[in-house]
Amino acid sequence: MGTLLAGLLIAAGLDLACPLPPAPRYSPIVLAADGSVLHAYLNPTQKWRMKTELAEITPALQQAIINKEDRYFRYHFGVNPLAIMQAAGRNVFGRGRTTGASTITMQVARLLEPKERTVGNKLLEMLRATQLEAHYSKAEILQLYLNLVPYGGNIEGVKSAALLYFQQPPDYLSLAQTVTLAIIPNQPRVLVLGKNNDRILAERNRWLRQFQRQHLFPDQDIADAINEPLDAQRHAAPALAPHLARRLVTRFPGQPIVHSTLRRGPQAKAGDLTRNYVRRLRELGISQAAVLVVNNRTRAVEAYVGSADFQNAASQGQVDGVRAVRSPGSTLKPFLYALALDRGIVTPKLKLPDVPTNFGGFRPENFDKSCAGEVTVERALTYSLNIPAVRVLAEVGVGNFTDKLRAAGFRSVAKAAPRLGLSTILGGCGTTLEELTGLYVALADGGRYAPLSLIKNASSSQTARPLKNGVFNSLCSPAAAFLITDILAQRTRPDLPFGYQSSRHLPKIAWKTGTSYGRRDAWSIGYNQDYTIGVWVGNFSGQGSPALTGADIASPLLFDLFNTLAYNSPNNWTTPPATLDFRLVCTETGLVPGEHCPNQLIDYYVPGISTARRCEHQKEALVSADNTMAYCRACVPAAGFKRQLFLNPLPEVLAFRETQGLPATRLPPHNPACRLVRGRDDGAGPALAITSPLDHAEYVLNRGEKQQMLLSCAAGSEVRQVFWYVNDQFLRAASATERVFFRPPSGAVKISCADDHGRNVDIQLQVAQM
Incomplete structure (x- = not known):
């Protein structure tokens, strides 16, 4: 008990005197959904040091490293006394190879805090190794070692070497590749992959045969590894989805590994399609595109293309088009x-x-x-x-x-x-x-x-x-x-x-396009059951x-x-919910059929929600036998009249049809002998509206040019004549569709319009004469 307490006190004192060195500064990497590396960046010291996770340290890699570097790694507490004694004997008496008896833990201490190799610094390494063993598990110490070992140049760590030389993560390497990476850290300047492959191959096979004598791996696996050629060369770091990678690394600063939702296959295909497509558009003065692919079920973004070419500075390729604020056109x-x-x-x-x-x-x-x-x-x-x-x-x-x-x-x-x-x-x-x-x-x-x-x-x-x-x-x-x-x-x-129009390659999707003002932005967004x-x-x-x-x-x-x-997506992927129902509607208006709607069709509606307004696209009126006069119920004669249907569109639709020369029959003038012809509002027809000038608008007119103002209105089909007033002074009478021009006074102006059914409307505006 006393020995344990003393050990704890010594460890605490050592921590106070020599705090643990900071954690290594890793290269930020962004992973795809399957764990593969999409994009990697240099660390702050401009080194490729990608963090190797514990799950990526395969049993073969562990055995190769431990048996080569420190066979008693799992049994000592940072320092191997027997190895120190053996090394001291060889070094003093000059027998055998001169060594420093460094354990893996001592090498981690040296890699964390590089120092000149002296006896004093070796003693400090031993103390630091003991301290590391007190704070970390053996698995974590091995992980630190594999993240720090040098591979020449600015490449450090097994994962960096595996990706940059073999384009595979450590847990995907063959036994031959694993042993190759295990032997290089001892001579990183001599054993350079891509330059000294023959020498590396011979050294690799020498160690494979030694492992065979130790029965470390099955004989057949060793034989296959010895026969495997060494085809290694320096490759560029992974650089898929650069816009998203930059976004995530900025969002999580200091985090060495960011797990994204992107899928490598869709990302690569979307990037290639976008780049090749934009290349064909350049002659049209179009230089960029952005694409986003989303899984509808999970909301996970599976492809993120911020621009056609991230490296193209001429077309501002580093701008992230997925997040750029643009005009949506008609897409809303x-x-x-x-x-x-x-x-x-x-x-x-x-x-x-x-x-x-x-x-x-x-x-x-x-x-x-x-x-x-x-x-x-x-x-x-x-x-x-x-x-x-x-x-x-x-x-x-x-x-x-x-x-x-x-x-x-x-x-x-x-x-x-x-x-x-x-x-x-x-x-x-x-x-x-x-x-x-x-x-x-x-x-x-x-x-x-x-x-x-x-x-x-x-x-x-x-x-x-x-x-x-x-x-x-x-x-x-x-x-x-x-x-x-x-x-x-x-x-x-x-x-x-x-x-x-007749292409068999038309996808089974719902989609909407949009074009912004000035043709600056073109949009197309589509979806099916699986993707948007x-x-x-x-x-x-x-x-x-x-x-x-x-x-x-x-x-x-x-x-x-x-x-x-998503070429094989289902065709009928939408089904109407139970809240929808069908009903007959008038073909002329789409409303619930009224009394005079002979032509009908089926339409969806939501019971209790959708409008139940009945159609009145035709209106029955009482007119004289010669169609020259209309009657209301108060003035209809005992005989000599008939019932007739007249189209009853909205006033603006009626005015449009008349200006286009389309059929737009109006009711005959109301019976002039009717004593309700003025001041009456029997609810017949839609309300009167002034369409020009604008209510509460300000107009500036050129006094020298004697400019005039347009008066126009929208009235129902029963209106034949309207009466215009300016500041409550009668101006003139006109037909319902006639365009009237007048010279307004300066200042506040009140415009009034009344129709031959007694309806009237007023607007106010300001006029300035310059």
């Missing part, structure tokens, strides 16, 4: 329609106005500058129409939409949310490929969102945004996610790249290209990636 539209589906605002067959519209001063245009009048929701999405999307966003609410994006981890949107408006849905916000891909993963998984994972088996402290209680955030319902997926999986659409892949193509400088569109430039790369990584 599917998520908007999913929210509108959940709020009961739309169903797939519902028709939305697609006409020139002024949304409080914001006048969006479709990509092709044309309008269709009315389109179904599914067509608005597959054709990526801007005007219907802005209309839906106005109904959903910008705040509600951006709140959901914040819940999906959109950082730039979260910062800019108070300033965002209706242009958000057309790319008027900033986002990253990582954020967008994560959003589409949620659509692929029934609307459930969870942060993407870059770290294998990451703890909550390592995860960027851990979910509360381990549950998913529900961004939209499974029903909405299914309906959006069903629409995005359609093959008849304008954003199908040229040449793919996001693609961005453009220039990191922000320079646009006339050829840069999501359909023609980004989608071909997306299709190539899916055909390479």
